[in-house]
Amino acid sequence: MKLYTFPPAPNPRRLNTYLGEKQILLSVELVNLTRAEHKQPQILAMNPMGGLPFLELDDGTILTESLAIMEYLEELNPEPPMIGHTPVERALTRRLERICELGVLTRVARIVHNTNSPLPDVNADPAIAEQMREELPRVLRMLDQEMGGRAFLAGDRPTIADCTLFGAWEFGRMFGVEFDSGLENLHRWHQSFLQRPSATWNPDPGTTSVN
C-alpha cells in the first residue's frame, strides 16, 4: 500500500503519529499542500476531495479520512491496541478522539487557515478565526481536567485520541496558536509526547521526513 501525505498538516500528522506508535512502515508519496500538489489531476483522479492523507491499497482501493485509515490499520495491526481492549474502553477512546478532532483539531485548523494559512488561494475570514479562538479554550479545559494526572488522554497507554490531539497541537504551535499555560496537564502531556519516537516518525525511510 502507499500513503499520500504531507506530515506538517494536522490530519497527516495525526496519522503519522499513529503509524509511529505502531511502528508501521509503508511506502509514502509526499504531496506538498503548500504548492497545491493535491490539486494536480493525477491526485484528484484518486481522491476527488483532494484532502490528505489518503491510502492506496494494493488492489487500488483508495481510503480517505484519517480516522477510517487508522481504524483500518488497527484491524490489520491490533498490537499494541490504540483503540482500547474492551467495548467500553473502545467507546471511551473513540469519544475522546472525536472530541479531539471536532473540538480541537478542526478549530485550530480554522484559526490558522483564517489568519495565516500556509495553503495558497485561501480566502481568510478573520471573524471565523475569532469565533474559533473563543470556542477552543472550553474544550481544552475539559480535556485538561479529564486527563488529570494520567499519562495519556484515555489512561496509561497512548491511543488514537492522543494522536489526534498531538497533530492539532503541533500544527497550532507551528502557526502561533496559543495554548493557555493554565492547561497544566495538557502541557505536561505534550512535553512528554514530544519525546516519543512517534513525534518524528518517518514511515518511509526512502523519503525525506518533513515533520
Ligand SMILES: N[C@@H](CCC(=O)N[C@@H](CS)C(=O)NCC(=O)O)C(=O)O
Ligand atoms: N476529514 C479529513 C480531512 C482531510 C483534509 O482536509 N486534510 C487537509 C490537511 S490537514 C488538506 O488536505 N487540506 C487541503 C485543502 O483543503 O485544500 C481527514 O480526517 O483526513
